[in-house]
Amino acid sequence: xxxxxxxxxxxxxxxxxxxxxxxxxxxxxxxxxxxxxxxxxxxxxxxxxxxxxxxxxxxxxxxxxxxxxxxxxxxxxxxxxxxxxxxxxxxxxxxxxxxxxxxxxxxxxxxxxxxxxxxxxxxxxxxxxxxxxxxxxxxxxxxxxxxxxxxxxxxxxxxxxxxxxxxxxxxxxxxxxxxxxxxxxxxxxxxxxxxxxxxxxxxxxxxxxxxxxxxxxxxxxxxxxxxxxxxxxxxxxxxxxxxxxxxxxxxxxxxxxxxxxxxxxxxxxxxxxxxxxxxxxxxxxxxxxxxxxxxxxxxxxxxxxxxxxxxxxxxxxxxxxxxxxxxxxxxxxxxxxxxxxxxxxxxxxxxxxxxxxxxxxxxxxxxxxxxxxxxxxxxxxxxxxxxxxxxxxxxxxxxxxxxxxxxxxxxxxxxxxxxxxxxxxxxxxxxxxxxxxxxxxxxxxxxxxxxxxxxxxxxxxxxxxxxxxxxxxxxxxxxxxxxxxxxx
Amino acid sequence: xxxxxxxxxxxxxxxxxxxxxxxxxxxxxxxxxxxxxxxxxxxxxxxxxxxxxxxxxxxxxxxxxxxxxxxxxxxxxxxxxxxxxxxxxxxxxxxxxxxxxxxxxxxxxxxxxxxxxxxxxxxxxxxxxxxxxxxxxxxxxxxxxxxxxxxxxxxxxxxxxx
Numbered sequence: 001x002x003x004x005x006x007x008x009x010x011x012x013x014x015x016x017x018x019x020x021x022x023x024x025x026x027x028x029x030x031x032x033x034x035x036x037x038x039x040x041x042x043x044x045x046x047x048x049x050x051x052x053x054x055x056x057x058x059x060x061x062x063x064x065x066x067x068x069x070x071x072x073x074x075x076x077x078x079x080x081x082x083x084x085x086x087x088x089x090x091x092x093x094x095x096x097x098x099x100x101x102x103x104x105x106x107x108x109x110x111x112x113x114x115x116x117x118x119x120x121x122x123x124x125x126x127x128x129x130x131x132x133x134x135x136x137x138x139x140x141x142x143x144x145x146x147x148x149x150x151x152x153x154x155x156x157x158x159x160x161x162x163x164x165x166x167x168x169x170x171x172x173x174x175x176x177x178x179x180x181x182x183x184x185x186x187x188x189x190x191x192x193x194x195x196x197x198x199x200x201x202x203x204x205x206x207x208x209x210x211x212x213x214x215x216x217x218x219x220x221x222x223x224x225x226x227x228x229x230x231x232x233x234x235x236x237x238x239x240x241x242x243x244x245x246x247x248x249x250x251x252x253x254x255x256x257x258x259x260x261x262x263x264x265x266x267x268x269x270x271x272x273x274x275x276x277x278x279x280x281x282x283x284x285x286x287x288x289x290x291x292x293x294x295x296x297x298x299x300x301x302x303x304x305x306x307x308x309x310x311x312x313x314x315x316x317x318x319x320x321x322x323x324x325x326x327x328x329x330x331x332x333x334x335x336x337x338x339x340x341x342x343x344x345x346x347x348x349x350x351x352x353x354x355x356x357x358x359x360x361x362x363x364x365x366x367x368x369x370x371x372x373x374x375x376x377x378x379x380x381x382x383x384x385x386x387x388x389x390x391x392x393x394x395x396x397x398x399x400x401x402x403x404x405x406x407x408x409x410x411x412x413x414x415x416x417x418x419x420x421x422x423x424x425x426x427x428x429x430x431x432x433x434x435x436x437x438x439x440x441x442x443x444x445x446x447x448x449x450x451x452x453x454x455x456x457x458x459x460x461x462x463x464x465x466x467x468x469x470x471x472x473x474x475x476x477x478x479x480x481x482x483x484x485x486x487x488x
Numbered sequence: 489x490x491x492x493x494x495x496x497x498x499x500x501x502x503x504x505x506x507x508x509x510x511x512x513x514x515x516x517x518x519x520x521x522x523x524x525x526x527x528x529x530x531x532x533x534x535x536x537x538x539x540x541x542x543x544x545x546x547x548x549x550x551x552x553x554x555x556x557x558x559x560x561x562x563x564x565x566x567x568x569x570x571x572x573x574x575x576x577x578x579x580x581x582x583x584x585x586x587x588x589x590x591x592x593x594x595x596x597x598x599x600x601x602x603x604x605x606x607x608x609x610x611x612x613x614x615x616x617x618x619x620x621x622x623x624x625x626x627x628x629x630x631x632x633x634x635x636x637x638x639x640x641x642x643x644x645x646x647x648x649x650x
Binding site: 001004008011012015018019021057058059060061 | 571572575576578579582585588589593594595596597598
């Protein structure tokens with residue numbers, strides 16, 4: 001039962017907040033309480049998984065290759081926990097005056113619906129069920145995109161919908177092909193069926209189709225157009241949720257399917273994925289250089305970071321998977337936090353456009369320090385969580401003698417550094433273009449600071465005490481790589 | 489041609505034209521359609537039918553009522569209103585999986601039991617609860633859409649803000 005609670009609690013919270021459509025305060029309280037319960041359950045799940053190894057339940061007692069299975073191993077449990085942490089931080093931030101989303105009756109149900117879909121996608125062990133949760137994620141995300149009701153948000157939602165529908169159709173077609181070829185949808189059964197020699201010719205084509213769908217959902221080159229076209233219209237807390245979580249679910253699906261289920265996929269697929277990862281890093285980094293809107297810069301950096309995550313998957317080894325998981329955890333925390341901090345910058349300096357703001361270092365040195373810590377983590381300066389992420393990743397590329405891959409990964413860090421320095425110089429260092437008194441003091445920013453601080457503390461903990469985290473992600477990746485060895 | 493801001497203006501303004509025969513039949517028809525919907529829901533236990541198609545049938549009653557007498561009248565005749573009904577439905581469906589966990593079965597394992605009525609046995613199950621939930625969810629969600637569409641087609645209809 002514990003394994004289903006991370007899915008049922010956000011769902012129940014979504015329903016409760018939907019019923020409270022007349023009480024704004026009631027919605028907020030229930031929403032925060034629900035997020036707290038979600039966090040507690042995620043922690044309990046992680047502890048249980050550490051103790052037992054792998055939890056699994058087949059819904060409705062249906063026998064296993066046919067029933068829908070939910071399974072939690074270390075990989076799933078860690079990602080569910082990080083989503084819960086992010087959920088709490090985002091909802092906390094939402095109660096402040098730092099660019100909160102309008103409190104329409106549907107805001108909290110949609111946020112919790114999104115959290116439920118994300119954690120269910122992390123927990124399901126069934127390919128078609130994974131598709132269903134991706135769909136629900138898309139629906140909740142669309143609702144959050146349009147719920148402000150501004151024309152530019154509708155335009156963004158249209159782009160988001162049109163491009164994501166392509167991914168959804170690809171995904172569905174790939175699931176149909178794979179089911180037609182193997183007769184299985186359950187991950188364990190699929191990974192056994194995928195080794196049948198008569199499928200050796202057809203299956204890689206279907207798997208490639210599936211990989212394409214996930215690449216689109218993850219925002220990889222050249223399929224990321226929907227991401228920077230839509231994200232900048234969102235209010236800060238929702239943007240943090242989107243930027244932190246949504247694309248990472250695509251990465252998780254790739255890691256799970258290529259690492260565990262279809263690990264017999266041809267080398268060419270992994271090789272191609274590696275080069276795509278490099279292009280994703282580069283284009284994301286270069287796109288960010290061009291922009292002046294804080295949210296657009298950070299949105300392009302989501303794309304750039306996705307490249308690193310894909311690179312870890314392309315290495316097709318347990319160490320590569322461990323690096324991807326560590327990088328994902330670091331990236332969810334740091335990326336979401338930068339969006340939360342961007343909300344604070346907006347509230348204090350009055351704009352997201354870097355050319356029109358400034359002077360924050362003098363006015364708010366605490367915020368400047370907070371930004372600096374998180375930005376350097378994203379860049380990967382030692383000893384930060386980003387440094388260990390890149391260290392694990394690049395070390396594995398060198399071990400496998402992919403020197404170009406490792407070299408590009410390191411070089412792109414300079415682009416990230418350039419963007420972060422640009423934000424630092426423009427927003428914090430230079431004087432405000434409208435005079436030194438233009439940084440206004442805003443009431444009720446404390447929850448936003450607290451949320452950003454919470455995530456920053458976790459980032460620092462990852463940076464200064466990496467051993468337990470590294471041990472965990474290695475146990476996680478060797479865990480699911482072992483299970484595939486056992487199946488052979 | 490006049491260019492209209494309202495995309496629904498090209499559709500016939502249903503609420504403005506009275507339809508006497510429908511107005512006379514509707515009060516009776518509403519009950520008949522709902523009864524049929526509940527029968528389809530119940531039948532779905534062992535035969536074709538069930539919550540989803542039953543909910544669609546119940547929606548037919550609500551939609552007809554809204555077309556003939558206007559949205560406010562249809563709102564008055566349906567339980568709870570669209571969104572609360574849909575939410576209650578989903579909640580019922582989620583809760584139907586809980587009793588099984590009490591007995592140590594996985595979530596959503598459904599339980600069957602017979603209620604003795606003396607002359608016969610009434611078979612009940614948690615599946616029925618799930619189906620009722622689906623019924624309410626479909627009815628509530630789709631009636632919400634219908635009301636929004638009808639309001640869009642007739643901006644002058646009274647009680648818009650309800």
